[in-house]
Amino acid sequence: MAGRRVNVNVGVLGHIDSGKTALARALSTTASTAAFDKQPQSRERGITLDLGFSCFAVPLPGAAEPEETLLQVTLVDCPGHASLIRTIIGGAQIIDLMMLVIDVTKGMQTQSAECLVIGQIACQKLIVVLNKIDLLAEGKRQTAIDKMTRKMQKTLENTKFRGAPIIPVAAKPGGPEAPETEAPQGISELIELLKSQISIPTRDPSGPFLMSVDHCFSIKGQGTVMTGTILSGSISLGDSVEIPALKVVKKVKSMQMFHTPVTSAMQGDRLGICVTQFDPKLLERGLVCAPESLHTVHAAIISVEKISYFRGPLQTKAKFHITVGHETVMGRLLFFGPAPSSFDREPVLDSFDFSREYVFQEQYLCKDAAPAVVDSDENKQTGQATEDCCPQQQWALVEFEKPITCPRLSLVIGSRLDADIHANACRLAFHGLLLHGLEDRGYAESILPTLKVYKLKHKHGLVERAMDDYSVIGRSLFKKETNIQLFVGLKVHLSTGEQGVIDSAFGQSGKFKVHIPGGLSPESKKILMTAVKKRGRAGHGEAAKQEEGAERPEPAQHVELSLSFKRYVFDTHKRMVQSP
Numbered sequence: 001m002a003g004r005r006v007n008v009n010v011g012v013l014g015h016i017d018s019g020k021t022a023l024a025r026a027l028s029t030t031a032s033t034a035a036f037d038k039q040p041q042s043r044e045r046g047i048t049l050d051l052g053f054s055c056f057a058v059p060l061p062g063a064a065e066p067e068e069t070l071l072q073v074t075l076v077d078c079p080g081h082a083s084l085i086r087t088i089i090g091g092a093q094i095i096d097l098m099m100l101v102i103d104v105t106k107g108m109q110t111q112s113a114e115c116l117v118i119g120q121i122a123c124q125k126l127i128v129v130l131n132k133i134d135l136l137a138e139g140k141r142q143t144a145i146d147k148m149t150r151k152m153q154k155t156l157e158n159t160k161f162r163g164a165p166i167i168p169v170a171a172k173p174g175g176p177e178a179p180e181t182e183a184p185q186g187i188s189e190l191i192e193l194l195k196s197q198i199s200i201p202t203r204d205p206s207g208p209f210l211m212s213v214d215h216c217f218s219i220k221g222q223g224t225v226m227t228g229t230i231l232s233g234s235i236s237l238g239d240s241v242e243i244p245a246l247k248v249v250k251k252v253k254s255m256q257m258f259h260t261p262v263t264s265a266m267q268g269d270r271l272g273i274c275v276t277q278f279d280p281k282l283l284e285r286g287l288v289c290a291p292e293s294l295h296t297v298h299a300a301i302i303s304v305e306k307i308s309y310f311r312g313p314l315q316t317k318a319k320f321h322i323t324v325g326h327e328t329v330m331g332r333l334l335f336f337g338p339a340p341s342s343f344d345r346e347p348v349l350d351s352f353d354f355s356r357e358y359v360f361q362e363q364y365l366c367k368d369a370a371p372a373v374v375d376s377d378e379n380k381q382t383g384q385a386t387e388d389c390c391p392q393q394q395w396a397l398v399e400f401e402k403p404i405t406c407p408r409l410s411l412v413i414g415s416r417l418d419a420d421i422h423a424n425a426c427r428l429a430f431h432g433l434l435l436h437g438l439e440d441r442g443y444a445e446s447i448l449p450t451l452k453v454y455k456l457k458h459k460h461g462l463v464e465r466a467m468d469d470y471s472v473i474g475r476s477l478f479k480k481e482t483n484i485q486l487f488v489g490l491k492v493h494l495s496t497g498e499q500g501v502i503d504s505a506f507g508q509s510g511k512f513k514v515h516i517p518g519g520l521s522p523e524s525k526k527i528l529m530t531a532v533k534k535r536g537r538a539g540h541g542e543a544a545k546q547e548e549g550a551e552r553p554e555p556a557q558h559v560e561l562s563l564s565f566k567r568y569v570f571d572t573h574k575r576m577v578q579s580p
């Protein structure tokens with residue numbers, strides 16, 4: 001029986017053609033010959049994948065008996081572009097360390113910057129690999145490596161990976177034409193670096209079982225095998241698992257880890273589960289979970305944070321590609337935030353409070369005009385919020401075009417995958433956490449009305465005249481067709497200082513009567529009386545017209561009326577509520 005194995009997942013990310021696949025291959029081969037003589041390589045079977053999985057094992061650093069305990073490094077080779085985002089987010093929760101592969105002759109490129117952004121959202125540790133050093137002229141090689149290392153250090157300075165190690169290699173010296181015998185350079189050093197950088201994450205067997213499946217195939221006479229990484233919880237032989245995408249529950253017939261049968265497995269393990277037969281084509285990629293532990297949601301409330309490299313605003317009603325787990329669907333956003341008095345409230349990232357009130361936002365609030373993509377030469381990190389006028393936390397309601405299935409508190413990434421990848425702009429727009437999923441298809445009627453997001457409305461009008469000491473007629477506040485009845489009872493302020501209450505509509509032209517509980521001040525009466533007199537002269541003898549007359553000359557001095565109220569965006573009755 002082989003000793004204990006501990007699995008860690010290392011993401012291999014970088015711009016197209018930087019040499020990610022070549023690096024994954026070089027690492028696996030070097031490790032398997034130099035450090036490990038068994039055949040560790042599992043050649044996964046005929047499935048077209050955009051995520052490439054390969055692995056190698058090395059003696060576990062610091063283990064009491066290193067021979068007995070192996071560190072299994074699973075390399076997750078990510079594709080270069082468009083599908084990258086979906087893919088890497090799928091793997092994000094299982095990636096313990098990210099290798100950012102940079103073509104040393106090119107430096108930071110558009111997707112390298114995107115990878116760095118994703119890494120900051122999803123990963124804790126980074127190693128920068130400067131690849132293709134064989135392409136540097138021999139005499140100037142070290143100088144060029146040093147120069148690029150400094151540039152990368154500068155780039156990392158403004159990220160959470162400041163000071164991360166940078167290592168030069170040549171994964172496939174000579175490029176595609178070179179014979180396979182050409183030995184890669186710097187790989188043993190990279191393996192040593194990986195060993196020193198990898199910290200074995202603490203794995204937790206509690207909580208509902210959830211596994212991210214990256215492969216699915218059938219074995220004749222046995223069943224269907226799903227391979228993947230356990231995201232949370234644990235599983236034992238004979239347990240039932242649900243495949244939410246197919247809405248089926250299956251029994252676990254057998255399990256394997258690294259080609260060895262096992263009876264149980266837990267968070268972090270890479271595992272193959274064999275269940276009773278189903279068509280593997282139905283599930284290329286996805287989630288498997290403890291029955292009924294996942295939820296299918298039609299919309300969600302997420303906590304949002306803009307990615308500062310994204311150019312342009314995040315607007316309410318805008319559509320983005322929303323990636324949650326292994327799924328990417330279009331979603332429409334509506335942004336909201338706290339009232340200004342609560343701007344400095346500490347963010348709450350594990351729940352959403354329906355009892356609070358929130359302010360509708362036409363767009364995500366931020367101070368920066370978004371900076372350009374991280375650039376090798378001018379790595380300007382802007383978006384440094386001066387904490388005084390933006391809230392600490394903002395949210396969005398995301399309405400999905402197709403329902404998605406995910407666990408609570410999933411990482412959510414919003415992007416514009418349709419944007420031109422040659423535009424040298426970051427396509428990642430925001431990230432956040434799914435705080436609350438709306439499972440009811442009819443959520444707009446059943447759940448949204450409980451979400452208290454309001455727009456603060458201000459209307460301004462004029463006092464036309466005083467009726468008596470305790471009431472005035474107002475105008476120019478409502479349109480002719482407005483149902484004034486809806487506003488009855490709301491407070492209005494007069495520019496002369498009095499406060500009034502809308503009492504009733506007056507006539508047909510949008511005028512209204514305002515009751516002044518404290519009475520008009522003598523000063524106000526004087527102003528309003530003058531106005532009436534002037535008008536009296538102009539509209540001589542035409543009482544009916546005087547009442548309706550919109551076109552009379554303005555009084556010498558206006559008395560303005562202002563009305564402020566809240567309108568709840570999701571209130572199906574469109575009620576107006578007094579604002580303070």
Ligand SMILES: Nc1nc2c(ncn2[C@@H]2O[C@H](COP(=O)(O)OP(=O)(O)OP(=O)(O)O)[C@@H](O)[C@H]2O)c(=O)[nH]1
Pocket residue numbers: 014015016017018019020021022023078079080081131132133134135169170171172173174175176177
């Ligand atoms: N000269 C040289 N060429 C390399 C090296 N590593 C990779 N290449 C070549 O660069 C090209 C791209 O390598 P890949 O490993 O496919 O790059 P990738 O990053 O996986 O590309 P995508 O998956 O398409 O994003 C291939 O032609 C490789 O042979 C290297 O160290 N030196």
Ligand SMILES: [Mg+2]
Pocket residue numbers: 020021022077078079080
């Ligand atoms: Mg590749």
